[in-house]
Amino acid sequence: MSATPLRPLSGGSSFEGSSFEGAALEGTSSAKPWWSAPPGVWTALAWCGGLVFTFLIRVGLPGEEEPPVLAGVLFHRWDGLTFLALATALALDGSRLLSRRPLAAVGRLLAAAVLGTLPLSVGEIPLAQFLAVDVALYAIAAAHPRRTGRIAVTMALGVLAGFLATRWLSGWNTGTSAELAVALTAVVAWLMGTSAHQSRAHAEQLRDRATAQAVTDERLRIARELHDMVAHSIGIIALQAGAARRVIDSRPARAREALGEVENTSRETLAGLRRMLGVLRAADLVDGGRQDGPAGTPGLADLDGLAVATTAAGVKVEVRTVGAPRPLPPEVDLSAYRIVQESVTNVVRHAGTRSCRVTVEHREDELAIEVVDDGRSHGASADTGYGLVGMRERVGLLHGEFSAGPRPGGGFRVAARLPLPAGVR
Incomplete structure (x- = not known):
């Protein structure tokens, strides 16, 4: 990832102060497990494994009086080995194209299965030569649209049927029963991939519903805070106005x-109302989409606007963007903006410093945010608000990680990591 140079922001809008507490966020990321390799890798390994198995059952291994399967006439000849080499090249090329061009990849793998069968002197395409096709069918059904999966399995069954028909019409020996078993493995692989695809789609639907519910809960929480703030403020105004009316003639100073x-x-109160109404006008999430209210939904693109009031308050904000920015889901974009907004405002109110640094890092599968300052640690004066609680709730609703606390060398640090849905990665 490349980092853009530091640039000062020209200003921003202030937000309600919040408390700071907790330990610093640990930024270590675990390595991906070996089983998360791309599907093309598994397809290539399946082909190589089937090729090794084909050789092993045609040679006499220790403890065997004779090979389980007799080698064909062409198996050990140069032309037979050439067929296997060409088939392997096609299979590896198909494995390379599996993620980007699935149907072209299946076509190459099927051609490799047929070509690799020619020097074996058998009446059907053996399962060992078709194993890579089965792995590809599972990967396509699991990760691509259903139509693509159906076309792929139809291609596989069509090649098996065509291979048998060609041999039968030519009067050659035909292993129909064994080929039916191979066709069954192809159908099972496709069904398993389809099941995995449906499970993932169901999980995404549940997550969308949970996100919509989280937005509703957040708005209800804001509505409760709005009621409490307005009721308290109006009560104070009524008491002060009544007192002024009673003493306006006898005690003008009072x-x-x-x-x-x-x-x-x-x-x-008016400033608080404007801020909260702005939040309540945030985008409605409809079927994963976005509908902007009159004021639109704030996001990371509005950091320059946020900086206006921050600069007016006397604190310079430096923003560092790491990685290439990309469109984010509305709930992630809004939460990231609110976290930066709360953190910068707390620097203005409690840090006693003239500057702070904001880092927004666009990673492959998550968005990382960090706000640090070199001021004094935020103590008791900062723990009466709801900003930290709100930030932690926002991050928790998105299944992310959040921390805030003093830095070892002085100052304060707020950090958050927001995971991105699979479609955005």
């Missing part, structure tokens, strides 16, 4: 003080 409190409370 009346002016009460009216000043009314003004300050009104301004703070």
Whole structure:
């Protein structure tokens, strides 16, 4: 990944202060397990394994008086070995194309199965030569649209039927029973892949429903906070206005003080209302899509707008983007923006520093966010708000990781990792 140079932001909008607590996020990532290799690798290994098996059953191994299967006339000759070499080249090329051009890959693998059968002097395509096709059928059915899987299995069954028909019409020996077993393995491989595809689609639907429910729960939480804030503020305004009315003639100074409190409370309440209404106007997730409200949905593209109020508050923000930005799901984009917004605002309110650094890293399967400053550690003055709780809830709803805490060398660090759906990776 390449990192863009640091650039100062020109400003931003402030947000409600929040508390900071917890340990620092550990950024270590585990290596991928061996079984997560691309499907093409498994297909190539299946072909090579079948080729080795073909040779082993045609030679006399220790403990055997004679090979289980007699080698054909061409098996040990140069022309037979040439057929096997060409078949292996086709199979490896098909394995290479499996992810990008699945049907072309199946065509090459089927051609390799037929070509690899010629020097064996058998009446059918053996399972060992068809094993790579079975692996490809599973991979295609599991990872590609259903139509592609159906075409692939039809191609496989058609080649098996055509091979048998050609031999039968030519008057040659035909291993129909053995070929039916090979056809059965192809159908089973396709059905298993289709089942895996359906399971993954069902899991994605459940995740979409959980995300929609999370958005609803978040809005209900905001509505409760809005009610509490407005009820408290209006109560204060009513008390101060009543006090000013009663003493405006006898104690003008006290009346002016009460009216000043009314003004300050009104301004703070109005600012809070605008912020919360902006959140409530966020995009509605409909079938995984996005419908913007009047103000649209904020995201990482709005960091420049966020910086306006931050600069006005006297704190310079430096943003570093690592990796190539790409379109993100609305829930991930909104949560990432809110995390940065909360973190930067806490720097303004509690850190006592003139600058902070924001790093947004676009990784292959996740979005990583880090906000650090060199100010004083945020202590008791920061743990009365709901910002940290809100950030942790947002990250938890997306099945990510979140941490916030003092840095060993001084200052404070907020870090979050938001996993990306498979379709975005």
